[in-house]
Structure formats: structure tokens, C-alpha cells
Amino acid sequence: MSICKLIENFKNIKIAVIGDLMLDEYVMGRVDRISPEAPVPVVKVLEEKFVLGGSANVVNNLATLGAKVICGGVVGEDKNSDKLIGAFKNNVDTSLILKCKDRPTIVKRRVIAGNQQLLRLDWEEEFHINNEQEEELLKNLKEKIKNLDALILSDYDKGLLTPNLSQKIIQLCKENGVIVTVDPKPKNIENFKGASSITPNKKEAYSAVKKSYQTDINLVGKELKEKFALETVLITRSEEGMTLYDDKIHNIPTYAKEVYDVTGAGDTVISVFTLAKAAGATWEEAAKIANAAGGVVVGKIGTSTISIEELLETYNNIYGTSETCDL
Template sequence: MEKSRLEEILKSFQNLKVAVVGDMMLDDYLIGSVERISPEAPVPVVSIKEERFVLGGAANVVNNLSTLGAKAVCFGVVGEDFDGDRLIKELEKKSIETMGIVRSDDRPTIVKRRIIGGNQQLLRLDWEDARPITENLEETLLKQIEKQIDGLDAIILSDYDKGVLTPKVVKKIISLCKERGIIVTVDPKPKNALNYIGATSMTPNRKEAIECLGKKSFDNIIEVGKELKEKLELDNLLLTRSEEGMSLFQNNEVINIPTYAKEVFDVTGAGDTVISVFTLASAAGVTLHEAAKIANTAAGVVVGKMGTSTVTTEEILDFYNRIYNEWK
């Protein structure tokens, strides 16, 4: 791909409006140093130097879209609590539309708090209620989606298996999108795979793809992709394969794309970046091969960062230029 073509595609993201439906959460980080072991128990004592939080789960997908210049809309369920306030304020600070977020007083906002000592994660504390949302919450959420769906270029279903993407919610969204010709892409949880029959696309990693088929292992990952695409009646499938890059399944064709990552520090949130970029590029009307290449480049950037993070169009261009110059 010529650099000018990539610049043109990335610039077109600003003209797109994409929604994310899924499990919104906060990633909290308590960061410090470890200099001694507690006299009370054989555990390290962390002297906290910094506390910060970032958008996590489906909220990180929305954050990726916004960072890439698109108009981002989010739909989900959060608690009537302090963390829910924090999450919504952070989204609004990034100019993300939050009218589609439903507040609930009977389930907490999902928070994952990590204790970091000397660049090492020592402990994670989770606050969540992963039960499926109630029928009333389903109806309220779907009404919000129906109210705002016209004008969307795509919808991303970001499934962390925390109760928002129930079978009823998912099937209704896919039906609404099909009626309107709207792209609907899925970052799946394998146990819920059959909910996503008829979606436009799915972006599982190797392990997720195998588990979506109800298997524990599989020798030929290409056959896994073909079988999964057919089983779920997808238009296309983008299978991420770690150090082996990605495989794009469309029609009866399989295109393998090598990895571009030079250094891998943390794969946290890489899947969020892949589905964000792939969906935006697809909605921009480029070929799926081009969309997959750009998503692969973006993944190469984000795995070089620590923790949950996003990628900018400038970073994608800079990383692509380095690859391009090496290959000339």
C-alpha cells in the first residue's frame, strides 16, 4: 500500500460514526515500589507513588475509535455509583456520546484494579456482577440503540462476558443492522459464539476461534477460520495469530498477513485496537485486505505499549513508514 493511500484512508475515519455496544469498565492502576516484605505475611509491601485509571473493556474500544478521529457512540450498562460517574465523565472528556449508557442501581460499574510494584503486576482486584442484565435493562438499552442507530456507519459488539450482550440484545442488533445495511463486527467471548450468527465480521484470536467451535485444540488454524466463518454465517473473518500475524477469510479466499511488531511489551487491549481499526477501515469502503493490513499495523504499535492503551493515526503512519522504509 502506498503511503499516500494510507494517509487518505486514515483521514477518512473523521467522517465516520461508529457505535460500541458491550461491557464498559474502568482499569485502575496503583503504581509503586517494593522495598520490603510485610512482617505480617510473606507478601511484598508496595509504597504507592501514583494512581491512575483508563477506560477498559468495551470503553477502550470506544476510546480507540475516538482517538482515531471517528465520531464514537457507546451503549452499555454501568452502576449508579462513583465509578459510573468517573467512567461517564472520562468518556465525555473525550467527546464520546454517552446517551446510550444505562445506569443501574442493582449492579456495580465494572472496575479492575491492578497493584503494580517495580513494573510487575502483583495483584488484581475486580468489582463486577457478570450476571445477564435484566429484561427491563435489555429493553431500555435496545430502545436507546433503535433511537440512535440511523446515521451510524458501523456497530461493534465488544463482548467481555459481563452480562450486557445477552442473546436477545445481540440478535436484535444484528437484525437492525441487516435491515439498514450497517456493518456489525464482533470481538467475541467463545461461550457466546452462537449468539453472533449473521454478523458481518468477527475478530477472534487463535485461542478464541478454536473455543468458539467447542474444541480444545486444532492442528490447522486455517481450517478453524473457514469452519467458524461458515458456522456463524459471517461475511468475513479476521483471525489474529500472535507472532504469525493475521489471516483474513473472505468469500472462498484466505489472505495471510505477517506480523509487523518489533517489540512486544503488553498485549492488553490489542484486540480492542484491531477491531476498532478494522471496523473503521471497512466502513470507509476500502478493500478488506487493506483494512486488515491497517489493523495489523495498528496492533504492532499498541503491543509496544504497557497496559490498556490506544493508537493514533500519527502512530500508525509513523510505524508504517518505518516498515515501508525497511522493505524498500
């Protein structure tokens, strides 16, 4: 299917994202001297901003590309949760978000000077969602599942995607013919057995199957696919590009003019990969489109999204096409 037809279909796709919601805050400045109090740089603050992070960045990527998105997760009963939910675009349904009084909304603050991250401060508490919260989230999801084309599980290992909840969501998707993709943390890989696809980076892939870096990456990809009963596996490999494992092995060269910050690049990849597949692409076509998207966002500072215009232009540049769409 042509890239234009896929892009035109984005607006018709409904995707749920369930995962660890966060706020990413940035303190931007410049460094001119070292502190006299301690051997640390003094950052003169020029700008402060926040963006949606964690699984909220996945939601934001999908919404920016025009998809209808349902967001699920857990936040605290605090001002930061209002700030996070209020930042979503109009095409985002937040009815699957649970508010819990016994934990804060996760916030990560980064201090950046001269395109260099100097420090990160985290506000979070380790927790595991309880049975009552699991059942509430599942009950709400069951009411929406028949209208979904795809669902993304975005795991940052913050306690939401337990083995029980993850497997029940995957089973629910299978029963209703819904694509389910996962951006997993290696330690939780067992939770996502039977998903349609997973999108680990190279380091995560090796860790998930407990292999050394001397092992052929293709053996790692095949083992992931077979051991965890996956339809496909997409391994992102930084400067080596991506490799997709379905019935064959598809090596996709990287494309990035400049790499400033890989923060959130995985969120963009799984967003575009899943959206393109739901819109009618083959898994290989979806991986190539996701590769184009990833090449754009690593050239931006912080968690970022990609516009349809950027996606089309970059795709045409990489793959030598010249499609023009009525956007």
C-alpha cells in the first residue's frame, strides 16, 4: 500500500495505549562557569518546559498523526496528574486513566545545557497495581475493545503492567482481533507472551533472552519470536538500523542526519509501527515507516513527536519515492 493511502487512513484508526504515564520536565540553560561551592557546572536557566513522557509520549505521537487514542494508566491525585491529562490533544480519550491517592504522578526533570543533558531528577514511588485496580481497568477496556484496531502496551517497569493484567489484555485483544504490540522491559518479557509484536532495542533484546553480545543478533530475534509466541519482533539497533523478524529477516538501514537525543525514540517507533500496521501496511512496510519516524525524532531534544509532513518527507528521502499527499 502507498504511504499516502496509509497516512490518509491514520485518522480512521482507533488505538488504546496502556502503560506508565509520566511528565518530562526540562530546565534549559547555558554553562559559563564552575560553581565555587563544588566542582559542578552552574547552569543559567533560560527556559523551562514540560512534555508528555513514558506511555503518555506514545499517546502524544499517535494523536499528532491523527489517530483516535484511548489512554490507560495510573496517576496520582495531585496537580501533576491534572497537568499531564490536560496536555493531551482533543482526539485523546482519557477514560482508562485511574487516579490513586497512595502514589504520586511520575515526574522526570532533566537539566540541559548546550544540547547536553547534565542531570536528571525523578519523582516516583515503586508500586504494583492492586487486584481491584486491575479489574477496574480491564472492565473499562472491555467496554471499548470492540471499537479498537490496535492496542499498545508501553512498559517502563513502574508496576502497572503486571503479569496478570498484561496477559488478560493480550488475551482480550486476541479474542477481538485487535493488534497488540509491546515496548517491553527485559525483566518483564514473560508478561507479554502471545502479543502480535514487541519492539525492544538491541540491548533489551539480548537481555530478554539472557545472551551475550557475541551471539548473532538474528539468533536473538528468532528466539524472542519463538519463545514468546510472537507474530513478529522488531529490534531497533541504533546506527545499525532495525531488523524485523516475521517469516523472514528484514534488515532496514538507519537514517538520521543528526542524533541529539534518543529520549523517547522508542515511543515514536512503536507508535508509528503499530499505527501503520493498523492502517493497512504489512509488518515490513510498517517497520520502514517507523524507521523513518525514528530518524527524525533523534534529531530533536527531549521526548518529541513527528508530524505527518515530516514523516512523508523523510520517508520519500530514505526510500527514493516522491509521493505527494493531500494533507
